[in-house]
Amino acid sequence: MMETGRVVLSEDAAPGVGLLVFHSPEVARDYRPGSFVHLRTGDSATVLRRPFSIARVRGEDVVLLYRIIGSGTEWMRARRPGDELDMMGPLGTVFRLRERASRTLLVGGGLGMAPLLGLAEALRHAGYVGEMEALLGIRSQGDVFGPALTEGVDLEWQLATDDGSGGFHGNAAQLLARRLDALAASGEDPSTIAIYSAGPEPMLEAVARICEPRGLDLQVSMEAHMACGVGACRACGIVPWKDESRIHGRVCKEGPVFDASEILWDQVTI
Amino acid sequence: MSAPSLRVDFGKFQLRNPLLAASGAFGYGAEYREFIDNATIGGFVTKSVTPQPRRGNPHPRVAETPAGMLNSIGLENLGIDHFLAHEWPEVLKEPCVPILSVAAYSPDEYVEMCAKAQAAGGVQAIEVNLSCPNVKEGGRTFGADPGAVEAILRRCRQETDAFLIAKLTPNADPVAIAQGAEAGGADGLSLINTLLGMGIDVERRRPLLAMGMGGLSGPAVKPVALAMVYRVCRSTSLPVIGIGGIATWQDVVEFLLAGARAVQVGTALFSNPLALAEMIDGITDYCVRHGHDSVEELIGALSEGDLITEGKYEK
Numbered sequence: 001m002m003e004t005g006r007v008v009l010s011e012d013a014a015p016g017v018g019l020l021v022f023h024s025p026e027v028a029r030d031y032r033p034g035s036f037v038h039l040r041t042g043d044s045a046t047v048l049r050r051p052f053s054i055a056r057v058r059g060e061d062v063v064l065l066y067r068i069i070g071s072g073t074e075w076m077r078a079r080r081p082g083d084e085l086d087m088m089g090p091l092g093t094v095f096r097l098r099e100r101a102s103r104t105l106l107v108g109g110g111l112g113m114a115p116l117l118g119l120a121e122a123l124r125h126a127g128y129v130g131e132m133e134a135l136l137g138i139r140s141q142g143d144v145f146g147p148a149l150t151e152g153v154d155l156e157w158q159l160a161t162d163d164g165s166g167g168f169h170g171n172a173a174q175l176l177a178r179r180l181d182a183l184a185a186s187g188e189d190p191s192t193i194a195i196y197s198a199g200p201e202p203m204l205e206a207v208a209r210i211c212e213p214r215g216l217d218l219q220v221s222m223e224a225h226m227a228c229g230v231g232a233c234r235a236c237g238i239v240p241w242k243d244e245s246r247i248h249g250r251v252c253k254e255g256p257v258f259d260a261s262e263i264l265w266d267q268v269t270i
Numbered sequence: 271m272s273a274p275s276l277r278v279d280f281g282k283f284q285l286r287n288p289l290l291a292a293s294g295a296f297g298y299g300a301e302y303r304e305f306i307d308n309a310t311i312g313g314f315v316t317k318s319v320t321p322q323p324r325r326g327n328p329h330p331r332v333a334e335t336p337a338g339m340l341n342s343i344g345l346e347n348l349g350i351d352h353f354l355a356h357e358w359p360e361v362l363k364e365p366c367v368p369i370l371s372v373a374a375y376s377p378d379e380y381v382e383m384c385a386k387a388q389a390a391g392g393v394q395a396i397e398v399n400l401s402c403p404n405v406k407e408g409g410r411t412f413g414a415d416p417g418a419v420e421a422i423l424r425r426c427r428q429e430t431d432a433f434l435i436a437k438l439t440p441n442a443d444p445v446a447i448a449q450g451a452e453a454g455g456a457d458g459l460s461l462i463n464t465l466l467g468m469g470i471d472v473e474r475r476r477p478l479l480a481m482g483m484g485g486l487s488g489p490a491v492k493p494v495a496l497a498m499v500y501r502v503c504r505s506t507s508l509p510v511i512g513i514g515g516i517a518t519w520q521d522v523v524e525f526l527l528a529g530a531r532a533v534q535v536g537t538a539l540f541s542n543p544l545a546l547a548e549m550i551d552g553i554t555d556y557c558v559r560h561g562h563d564s565v566e567e568l569i570g571a572l573s574e575g576d577l578i579t580e581g582k583y584e585k
């Protein structure tokens with residue numbers, strides 16, 4: 001569970017976006033779609049680790065995709081092949097691979113879509129997907145991440161752009177609603193559709209509000225500021241359950257993947 | 271020479287070694303199972319339990335600061351009744367000394383929790399977290415008022431025969447508070463809890479924590495904690511647990527030399543879950559190098575020399 005990884009590749013995948021690939025047979029072996037690593041991004045005096053979803057695994061190599069936003073991600077960007085990484089993981093509750101879906105919809109928001117890549121591979125591998133569609137919300141057409149990201153994952157993204165510069169003009173949730181309306185009109189049975197979503201919290205909440213009244217099976221991958229990463233400190237205990245006897249779900253432990261129907265979306269305080 | 275003994279006496283307990291995990295960093299003892307073997311540590315303190323369930327504070331609840339972190343978790347927990355019925359039986363199975371931490375918002379609530387813990391059975395030690403605001407007295411922290419601390423401890427003492435540890439806040443004069451706790455009948459002391467702190471994101475002009483302010487912990491607080499532990503150890507005969515920014519075995523030795531009989535480690539576990547194991551190895555080597563058969567020999571063993579006295583260095 002304490003693991004080291006040796007950097008294989010570290011490069012800019014797009015402006016402001018880093019791609020970090022490291023070799024770790026243990027992490028690669030224990031990876032399940034949706035799990036994350038809690039990475040020490042600095043020397044031994046670093047006080048808080050940084051959580052990152054594993055985007056995908058290629059053999060014994062593990063792929064992280066990250067937006068460069070501060071000291072920790074700057075440190076990651078400065079890694080070079082051969083450097084050692086210190087991490088805890090893989091951690092967290094992972095995606096439940098829905099069996100016998102007639103249709104699988106992946107809904108990603110920006111770089112938050114990272115864990116959906118490995119999920120798509122695993123679903124395909126298990127033969128569970130039926131028709132697979134991938135919807136991606138980004139700010140503008142220019143934001144499309146480099147080919148390295150989706151290379152080898154056979155996904156055709158339907159884009160939604162906030163500024164209308166490409167694809168659907170609007171956000172990923174609106175694009176999803178439109179798609180679901182079309183499916184309903186064509187008489188598709190909603191109980192056979194599986195939806196997986198990862199991205200910023202407002203998008204997840206919007207997606208949940210679209211799926212809930214339609215009775216759709218939706219799983220979401222959430223983010224929260226963390227300290228321990230293993231359920232001990234409650235820094236990330238911010239996902240209120242409908243089941244009152246449980247108070248909050250911890251993003252690091254009961255999450256990051258939650259069944260959307262179990263969450264009180266009104267009271268999420270991210 | 272045989273391996274030095276790491277056993278320490280702490281009141282009625284003989285601890286396997288002086289290393290305990292601190293309240294709030296170690297859940298209810300099982301969360302770090304894949305990283306830490308509880309049969310190798312002295313004990314741990316549970317996350318503080320409150321009389322009623324608490325949903326905790328808005329997010330973000332933690333933020334990193336230079337050599338430290340801020341937290342405002344808001345004592346999220348399911349309340350003492352749920353805890354004693356569901357979690358405590360599991361806590362008792364851990365192969366080290368479990369200490370129940372209680373936090374409350376009025377003196378009556380502290381007393382009620384001690385009575386409930388007594389009735390539940392099996393509670394050997396209670397750490398009374400005195401860093402909560404007293405809601406009936408305008409929100410002033412109990413722990414900042416020696417008289418209130420004395421009164422709370424005295425009433426808790428009547429409700430339970432568990433070993434009572436008063437956990438002191440650094441946001442007050444710890445010597446006066448320690449004396450209050452001792453007068454009230456505490457069996458031991460632990461210090462420090464977090465220091466009130468704040469951080470601001472200048473670009474967004476917003477505090478780093480959703481609650482604005484929070485508790486500072488980690489290496490940044492260690493010198494403050496060490497001075498407080500040193501002063502308290504010289505002013506009380508109660509056994510003391512040193513807490514605050516302990517991250518290496520050298521830090522542990524510092525607190526023992528300053529007079530603490532045991533230490534608690536919190537924040538350091540977040541970046542290094544193996545910290546406790548590394549500290550155990552480190553203090554063992556230290557004892558060997560310095561010719562000690564027992565870690566007990568380190569406690570309070572600061573060579574005082576021409577150390578300035580309490581009165582002088584306060585100026």
Ligand SMILES: Cc1cc2nc3c(=O)[nH]c(=O)nc-3n(C[C@H](O)[C@H](O)[C@H](O)COP(=O)(O)OP(=O)(O)OC[C@H]3O[C@@H](n4cnc5c(N)ncnc54)[C@H](O)[C@@H]3O)c2cc1C
Pocket residue numbers: 036048049050051052053054055065066067068069070071072073074111112114115222223224225226251256333334
């Ligand atoms: C389960 C999980 C999976 C994640 N997966 C990815 C991913 O695949 N790609 C990616 O780019 N980002 C991901 N994130 C977010 C990532 O953890 C943050 O972007 C990162 O911690 C920022 O660190 P920093 O030091 O560069 O930023 P700073 O803003 O300097 O960080 C300051 C502090 O805030 C915390 N923080 C800031 N933003 C976030 C955030 N969104 N979530 C959690 N903590 C935050 C940092 O950990 C650090 O403690 C994930 C978060 C979680 C919880």
Ligand SMILES: Cc1cc2nc3c(=O)[nH]c(=O)nc-3n(C[C@H](O)[C@H](O)[C@H](O)COP(=O)(O)O)c2cc1C
Pocket residue numbers: 227233235292293294295317318341343345371399437462463464486487488489491513514515516534535536537538
């Ligand atoms: C996230 C977090 C939660 C904490 N929760 C509690 C708590 O519930 N009760 C308590 O008495 N102290 C709590 N503390 C304080 C610690 O037990 C400890 O006194 C303090 O953090 C200083 O030690 P450290 O620097 O080793 O963390 C908490 C600290 C942190 C960082």
Ligand code: FES
Pocket residue numbers: 225226227228229230231232233234235236237250251252253
């Ligand atoms: S980060 Fe500590 S409980 Fe989730």
